[in-house]
Every structure is written in structure tokens, then in C-alpha cells.
Amino acid sequence: MNGYQRIRAALRGETPDTAPVMLHNFMMAAAEAGIPMSRYRRDPGAVARAFIQAVERYEYDGIVVDIDTATLAGAVGVPVLFPEDEPAICHSAMLGSLAGVRDLEPPDVGRYWGIQVWLEAVRLLKAHFRDEVYIRGNCDQCAFALAASMRGSADWMMDLMDPEKCEPAFRLLDYAADATIQFIRLMAETGAHMVSNGDSSAGPSVVSPAIYRKFALPYEKRVVEAAHALGLPYMLHVCGKTELILEDMVGSGADALELDYKTDVRRAHDILRGRATFVGNLDPTGVLAMGTPQRVEEKTLELREVFADTSRFILNAGCAIPPMTPPENIRAMIRAARKN
Numbered sequence: 368m369n370g371y372q373r374i375r376a377a378l379r380g381e382t383p384d385t386a387p388v389m390l391h392n393f394m395m396a397a398a399e400a401g402i403p404m405s406r407y408r409r410d411p412g413a414v415a416r417a418f419i420q421a422v423e424r425y426e427y428d429g430i431v432v433d434i435d436t437a438t439l440a441g442a443v444g445v446p447v448l449f450p451e452d453e454p455a456i457c458h459s460a461m462l463g464s465l466a467g468v469r470d471l472e473p474p475d476v477g478r479y480w481g482i483q484v485w486l487e488a489v490r491l492l493k494a495h496f497r498d499e500v501y502i503r504g505n506c507d508q509c510a511f512a513l514a515a516s517m518r519g520s521a522d523w524m525m526d527l528m529d530p531e532k533c534e535p536a537f538r539l540l541d542y543a544a545d546a547t548i549q550f551i552r553l554m555a556e557t558g559a560h561m562v563s564n565g566d567s568s569a570g571p572s573v574v575s576p577a578i579y580r581k582f583a584l585p586y587e588k589r590v591v592e593a594a595h596a597l598g599l600p601y602m603l604h605v606c607g608k609t610e611l612i613l614e615d616m617v618g619s620g621a622d623a624l625e626l627d628y629k630t631d632v633r634r635a636h637d638i639l640r641g642r643a644t645f646v647g648n649l650d651p652t653g654v655l656a657m658g659t660p661q662r663v664e665e666k667t668l669e670l671r672e673v674f675a676d677t678s679r680f681i682l683n684a685g686c687a688i689p690p691m692t693p694p695e696n697i698r699a700m701i702r703a704a705r706k707n
Contacts, residue, residue: 370428371560374501374681378561378600378622378644382678386671386704389429389503389646389683390697391625394454396421398690403452408434409480411487418492422500425697429501432489433687434481436565439507440516442479443471443546455481460519465526465535474546477553486557493558503602504559506551509566510544510586511579517543520568527578536582544586548593555597562594563602563625572607572629579612584619591620602646606686613638628654628685632673640677648685649700656689660699667703 368376373387396417397407407413418430435454441447446458462468476482489504496502508516515523518539526532551562568574569583587603594601603616604625613635616624623644626635630648639645649655654666667682674680682704688697 369498370500371496371498374429375560377678377681380641380644380679385707387429387501387681388427388701388704389431389501389681390421390425390427390688391431391433391651391684391686392421392688392692392697393417393431393433394690395688395692395697399424399694404454405449405451408449408455409484411484411491414484414488415491415495419495422496424694425701427701429503429681430492430496431503431505431563431683432485432492432559433505434485434488434507436508436512437516438479438481438485439476439513439546439550442476442482442550443474443513443517443543445516457516460517460522462518462539465518465532465539468535468538468542471542474542474549476546476549482550482553486553489554489557489559498560501561502559503561503563504554504557505563505565506547506554507564508543508547509564509569509583509590509603510540510547511569511583512564512566513543513547514539515568520573524574527574527582540582540586544589547590551590551594551599552597555594555599559599561600561602561622563604564590565604565606567604567606570605570607570609571611576611576615580615584615587616587619587621595620604686610634617643623679623681625683626685630685632670636673636677639679641679644679644681645674645677646681647683649683651684651686651688651692655684655696655700656692658696660693660695663696663699664703667700668706671703671706 373383400417600622602623603621625646628650
């Protein structure tokens, strides 16, 4: 099997010849290619070159095409900072109150330069690898996380606690979901094999499960349905400990859940088994970046053992891999994945 075939099998519940590996390594790939973030975020050729070199170096199965977590926010008007050698970050909110949603023009994210860089990078990678390596076109933030960026995280959390603000909160989420779905539709046109979003500010580390179920989950379902209508599998990522909402996340209809290392893998195994593919969840800093190759191999084999009775497993870090991660640790991770 090639990389594309391995990951497709894991998403379908079929049996791959070995555990597939999908690396969330955009910062490491750029650093190893000698490409500063200031260039990476604006040059689709540089993005493609970084990933091509990484796949050639480590021989892994699936690429997570990622740039930062502020591109959709920038596309809808949130002020964004662009550090020289770090991913972009939201600088401040764009809405002084939820009432400001009424004054927003309908989103048109395809006009934003950052979206076009992202899309062209995926097109270049798909043209290069075709169906040899699996291409996951990440589409930045899901609706709840994007709404938090637009309103400002602290004010957004306060808004959600006020019953009188439910209606305008839902209007903002409708707007954010429209923007996210626009990105997914554009990504589908690139030939990406699957799409994904992060909705990290919707997790239990930030809001209660009740808030998640009321304000985040319905929009995650809407986004999943949009991806499926385009014929693409969908992966959802939420940071932190997610055990309290795992059943709900599976209920979103996502084909795969990419989970943080803080999530109990045995609990995740039991909830996802036969229903969705587990993706993750090695500690990107404590194990991959700071551990020894022996430690990386040990933790990888432990994770494989938990999921030994299911084919719905894709090995990855629990979140983005730091740029200073030692190459020998990535090789140890992949070596352990290939053991039969």
C-alpha cells in the first residue's frame, strides 16, 4: 500500500498494511526547508516545497496542509499580526458587541490572499503526489472558534453566559459557519482527499459541555454535512481533554477525530470504536520535541497497542509539532508505526 491507500483504508474501517502516519508538521517542515514563516504564509510554492521535502525525508503517509489559525479570521476582517518566524495570530477583536453582526457584509473568503495561498499550495501538492500521498486540506477554524476570534475570546465567553444574547450569538455563529463552509467548498476544488477544521476554543478546557452542545456542536454538524455533500471525508480537531464531549464529537458525523495528548486514549478508543477514526495523539512537545528517540518509540508502541483491535487508527501528534523537534524523533515515531 502507498500512503494514500493506508489512510483511506483507516478512514473506511478497512485494514491497512501498517499503521498510517499523518504528520501535523507544518512549522517543522518549513524550518527544515529553511523557509521563514513570513515567506511560507505568502508563497504557495514554498509551502509545497516544504512538505515535499518532508515527505521525501521521513516517508510518511499523509500531509496536513496547514498555515496558521488566523487565516479565516483575517478573511472576515479580524486584525491579524504576522510575525517573521511564527504563525500569524489574531491581534484584536473586530466586533465591539454582538450587535455588530448586523452590519457585516456576507463573507467572501475566497477574495483573501491567505486563503488563495492555502488553496494553491494544496493544488501544487496534489499535482505532485497525485494519489500516492494522502492530502488533508485543513480549512482553519470551525464556526465556534472563528466566532471567538471575531468577538474576542473573553467577551465571547461572557456573551454565551447571558441568555438575552443567545439570538445574536447564533447570528454570529451562522456567519462564521458560512465562512468556514466557503473555505471547505474552495478546498474541495483543489483535489484534496479530505478536509478538516479546528474548533479548539469549544473544548472542555475552555467552555462547559453544555455550552459546547448548544453553541458549537450544531455548527460542527453543519460543516460536516457540507463536506460530505462534496464527497469528502471530514476530520475535526479539538484541543485539551475531550472525554466529556467525545460522544458529542462522534455525533457530529465527522469521519475522524484528531485528539490532543491530554485526552485519555483508552476512553477515546472505547467511544470511537467502529464509529470514527482516531487520529493522534502523541504529546508534540513533551514527547516528540523534548523526548529521546527511545521515549518516542515507547509511547508510539503504547498507543498502537491501545488501538491494536481496530483499523480506525492514524498516528499523529496531538497538535502541531514544534519546529525544533529532532529529526531522529520523527524517524523513531515512523519506525515504530511500521513495526508489525
